Amino acid sequence: MIRIPLYLEIAQWALLLGLGTLLLVLYRQLGRLLSTAAGPQSPGPTVGTKAAPVRYAGVAAGAPGHFTPGNGQPALLAFVDPTCPSCEQLVANLSELEAASELSGVRVLLLISDPPGYLGISPVFQATSLEIGRPLAAGEVSAYHVTGTPLLVAIDGNGMVRAVGVTSKLTDVRAHAATIVRESEAAL
Amino acid sequence: MTVLVLAAKAALAVLLLASGGAKLADIAGFAAAIRLFVPGRAVARLPVALPAAAITIAAVELIAGGLSLCWPAAGWMNPAVLVLGCGLGAVAGIGYVKHRGRPCHCFGALSRRGFSVRTLLQALVIVAAAALACQRVHPAPQLGLGAGMRVLLLAAAGLLAAGAATAAKVLAKTTTSGMVA
Numbered sequence: 529m530i531r532i533p534l535y536l537e538i539a540q541w542a543l544l545l546g547l548g549t550l551l552l553v554l555y556r557q558l559g560r561l562l563s564t565a566a567g568p569q570s571p572g573p574t575v576g577t578k579a580a581p582v583r584y585a586g587v588a589a590g591a592p593g594h595f596t597p598g599n600g601q602p603a604l605l606a607f608v609d610p611t612c613p614s615c616e617q618l619v620a621n622l623s624e625l626e627a628a629s630e631l632s633g634v635r636v637l638l639l640i641s642d643p644p645g646y647l648g649i650s651p652v653f654q655a656t657s658l659e660i661g662r663p664l665a666a667g668e669v670s671a672y673h674v675t676g677t678p679l680l681v682a683i684d685g686n687g688m689v690r691a692v693g694v695t696s697k698l699t700d701v702r703a704h705a706a707t708i709v710r711e712s713e714a715a716l
Numbered sequence: 717m718t719v720l721v722l723a724a725k726a727a728l729a730v731l732l733l734a735s736g737g738a739k740l741a742d743i744a745g746f747a748a749a750i751r752l753f754v755p756g757r758a759v760a761r762l763p764v765a766l767p768a769a770a771i772t773i774a775a776v777e778l779i780a781g782g783l784s785l786c787w788p789a790a791g792w793m794n795p796a797v798l799v800l801g802c803g804l805g806a807v808a809g810i811g812y813v814k815h816r817g818r819p820c821h822c823f824g825a826l827s828r829r830g831f832s833v834r835t836l837l838q839a840l841v842i843v844a845a846a847a848l849a850c851q852r853v854h855p856a857p858q859l860g861l862g863a864g865m866r867v868l869l870l871a872a873a874g875l876l877a878a879g880a881a882t883a884a885k886v887l888a889k890t891t892t893s894g895m896v897a
Contacts, residue, residue: 533860535722535788536869542726543785543872546734547879553826554883611752611818613744642818648756651763 571675572692579605579683580671584637584661587644593661595637598687602708603635604701607672607679609642610650618678618696623656625698631705639663641677680704684711718853725788725849728797728842730876732781737877738824738884739774745888746770749821753810776800778877786869789860794850801839801846808839825888826880 573579579597582605586593597603606622608615619638625631638660640647647653653660663669672681682691682704690711691704739746747770751759754766780800784793804822811820811831818830829835861869 533865534718535726536861536865538719538722539726539729539785539788539869540872542723542730543869543876545727546730546876550734550826550876550879550883554887557826557828557887611748613748616748646818649751649754649759651760654760 573689583664587660600685603683605681606638607674609677610646610653614696615678616652621698682708684708721851724845729781729785732777733877734880736774736777737880738826741881741884742824742888743770746821752815782873786866798846801843805839805843808836812836824884
């Protein structure tokens with residue numbers, strides 16, 4: 529009869545429990561994602577609805593700012609945080625498009641939830657010339673259903689939400705910007 | 717007592733394997749978490765060092781987990797795992813005090829939790845388990861594994877780490893990682 533060392537028996541159980549836990553974590557996280565995507569509270573505001581105004585504290589100047597949708601200027605609102613790598617990618621892409629004048633006429637506003645002190649840990653956030661603000665209260669952006677970052681919301685000149693994306697891709701940013709510029713031009 | 721010591725040793729090894737595998741699958745996220753503990757000025761000067769540090773930490777966890785699981789009789793591994801556990805405890809403590817709520821990426825994209833009382837308690841449990849695993853086991857033959865058994869354990873360890881990495885990669889692609897406004 530083969531004698532199995534006690535350690536091997538215990539290690540087998542530990543491995544089995546480890547794999548089981550891994551499966552549970554994966555299913556739970558995927559389940560949350562699927563229910564979020566299918567539910568009424570999907571990330572971002574509903575496309576075709578009126579965008580809500582946002583009051584924020586300007587990070588660079590320290591002065592309070594106000595985003596008012598529907599003043600004739602299309603806008604890209606990016607809900608981002610310096611502690612999130614995907615957000616840095618989005619900010620880098622927005623900065624690149626801004627530098628290439630592909631966002632001329634579009635107001636770009638980066639809204640962060642991290643305290644402004646965290647901007648120092650991100651070279652991308654430090655280098656960008658885009659406007660950065662922090663909502664004065666969480667309620668200010670509740671209408672935008674921000675369940676995570678990065679979230680990009682494209683608003684046309686009439687203040688209507690035209691595109692929403694949990695994305696950091698350059699192609700998506702370009703497409704969102706083109707949509708609101710086109711809608712705004714058509715409205716004129 | 718022997719069973720408890722061996723269980724702590726095996727559980728810690730499995731934990732290290734899962735954690736290392738998951739971190740390797742989301743290096744950018746883990747590097748962002750490391751950045752929280754680096755002075756702001758240094759971050760801009762070390763664009764390559766941070767991902768390198770992230771890869772190194774994940775690799776160390778994988779190697780420590782694999783060695784601890786497959787060579788249980790190697791007594792020097794126990795203090796090494798205890799040092800890793802203490803490091804984790806220190807990070808959890810500093811993170812709780814200075815960066816509460818920020819994503820810790822302790823298990824890569826497998827967990828979206830930020831630094832909290834819960835992560836602090838988990839770290840303390842890990843340190844306690846690592847200290848328990850340092851106890852000497854009598855009789856020593858309980859730890860005696862043949863070459864075949866080691867190969868099988870190593871394969872299982874690799875499978876677990878690969879499973880954690882795959883799951884973390886899937887979740888990293890489909891989840892958002894920042895704070896909720």
